[in-house]
Amino acid sequence: MKTAFITGAARGIGLAIAEEFFRKGWRIAMADILRDDLSAAAETLQKAGAEVLALPVDLSDLPAAEKAVAAAAGHFGGIDCLVNNAAGHDFLGIHEMTPASWHRVLQVNLTAPAFLSQFARPHLIASGQGCIINVTSIDAWFGKGIAPAYVAAKGGLLSLTYDLASALAPHGVRAVAVSPGAIDTELSRDYADASGGSLTEDLRNFTEDLIPLRRWGRPEEIARLVVWLAGPEAGYITGTEIVADGGLMHNNLSLKLKQRMNPGTFP
């Protein structure tokens, strides 16, 4: 049995990833700052028969993050896949962010994944089939003007993936970025709030209009991709980004062109 170390696993996409690893026969170490949600999620998985280790930790505290990795490796005898999924945000615009707010977002969304990769590195090398999956975002490619630190961190995480892939390939370890589009979770509901209004039917429909597949994504759809990427069928995939966004990223560009050519026709 292989072991996955998943950050931000108490809810949303991270929890769906933990559930999917379990379905595919992996052992799971779940790290999250939300202590109660984490223990409830771990308990449910355990009752279903999973081998789970719940690690309540603030990943922006790097010594605590290092201890969590060591605890998982000690408990399960190794780590075969690190999934850097946890993310935080503050939605402070360029006009209002402070050095402290910028640093907080970068610390969780970029610095923690970098150092978790360092801490997990010896275990991933020892695995012989190790991998790192970084959950980035299509926001790495275009911002919406409301969350510069989040967007910059996601761009950084994407670039970090390429560097990790080069550095670790000689040791047989792969690194891949997964970039979701609009996925229905707490985070996207907060994002919608910050974009101006709650996730009302109007805003939901507006977003759906921009998505060629005409619907929000589901956490399980990202989870299945991540777990497939961690497995042997994806053994030749490294140093790249897989986008799962229902076509949204490309449609944004085509929408802008359509707006330019037919002003007033599009929202």
Ligand SMILES: NC(=O)c1ccc[n+]([C@@H]2O[C@H](COP(=O)([O-])OP(=O)(O)OC[C@H]3O[C@@H](n4cnc5c(N)ncnc54)[C@H](O)[C@@H]3O)[C@@H](O)[C@H]2O)c1
């Ligand atoms: N939902 C979307 O539409 C969407 C789109 C693109 C990318 N993503 C990315 O997918 C990933 C998962 O997002 P989600 O939508 O499930 O969000 P979410 O807010 O539901 O889950 C994020 C998890 O990370 C945890 N976390 C945050 N800060 C932490 C810290 N300091 N230490 C430990 N854990 C911490 C949270 O407690 C939470 O459980 C994130 O990296 C996010 O940026 C999401």
